Amino acid sequence: MTASSPFITLSNGVKMPAVGLGTWQSSPEEVMAAVKAAVKAGYRLIDTAALYFNEEAIGTAIKELIDEKVVTREELFITTKAWSNEIAPGKLEPALRNSLKKLQLEYVDLYLAHMPAAVNEDMSKAVNSPVEDVWRQFDGVYKAGLAKAVGVSNWNNEQIGRALATGLTPVHNSQVELHLYFPQHEHVDFCKAHNITVTSFGTLGSPGRVNFTLPNGHKPEWAPAPSELKDPNVLAIAEEKKKTPAQVLLRYAMDRGLAIIPKSVHENRIKENFELFDFTISQEEIAKLEKSKISQRLFLQDFMIGHPEDPFADERK
Structure with a gap:
């Protein structure tokens, strides 16, 4: 019997699996095999994006x-x-319909x-499309x-607050x-206060990020960063619980009440990333893990520098 993921419940009652398969940087060929392996291993959440250029392959895998x-x-x-x-004025509904066509689905x-930050084609x-206008389009496709x-x-607390202030969905x-x-922590606390669930990406420190190229050919620069998979406290807890460092990092996020979407195209790793339900990370262990006090954003999203809706403008000063 395949294990099943626990759920987190969204404010509208929709249940979202707490563990999903991330597909960033997965080629169409790789992602078809990864989705099939993941679903057969028990995954029910698949996370993709128009930017990943693999929706069509994922749609084929889902259909099969x-x-x-x-x-x-269901x-x-x-x-x-x-x-x-695709969030520029008037672009969202056609973009979603295009994604649905590729995914061979009637809804996501x-x-x-x-x-x-909206940009031209x-x-x-x-x-210059304020987040309020962006959110009006999301309200439209939801309704x-x-x-x-x-x-x-990748929105900051203030931007989310402005979306909420529209009084829409x-x-x-x-x-x-x-x-x-x-x-x-500040973002998670803000979201909890507003009944917004949080999904963590880069939960393992995203070691594969350095290979990424944007669709316009821009290859982001990545600042050097220590590996969380080699953190002494992670290694100690992994040894104690007879789990891998990756499993400890994933469970750390889960035990903070978050959803996680670890990416892999390797069947053994896909299975390993789902073997998280026979142990927990206690509040004391979370405190021990966080003693490192390292706080480093890896994804600077520097293409948004200078945009009126750059969410990290304050961090860049």
Whole structure:
């Protein structure tokens, strides 16, 4: 019998699996095999985005899994995201319909604004579209039934607050970079206070980030960062619990009440990343892990520098 992921419940009652498969940097060929391996291992949440250029392959894998009666559509939770050129005025609903066509789905379970900063079609210049206007478009696709829930990614607390102040559909989920060396306590507390669930990306410190290239050919620079997988406290707890350092880091985020979406294209690693339900990380152990006091954002998203809606402008000073 395959283990099943626990759920976190969104403010509209939608249940979201707490553990999902991340697919950033997974090629179409790799992602088809990864999705099939993940679903067969018990995963029900698959996280993708227009920017990942693999929605079509994921759609094919989902269709084949459903046709083979491995899983039903209702059992799956599919998240995708609108890139910065898709949140510009009037662009969102066509973008989501295009993603749905690629995914071969009638709706997604969660649709996120990948960034708060809108840009023009070829990403050559900023579009000054306030987050309130971006959120109005998300309210529209939610009310049209194209997404069971809507949320944001890489937005700061103030921007989320402005979206909430519109009085429209509330923000259901915030997906942010969050890991042991960037624990995001202030953001998590803000989201909890507003009944917004949080998804952590980069939970393992994203060692594969250095290979990434944006669609416009820009290859981001990455500051050197210590490896969380080699943190002495992580290693000590892993040894004590007979778990891998990766499993400890993933469970650390889960035991803070967060959803996680570790990415892998290797079947053994996909299974390992799901073997998290036979142990926990206590509050005392969380405090021990966080004694490192390292706080380093890895994903600087420097393409947003100078944009009126750059969410990290205060950090860049």
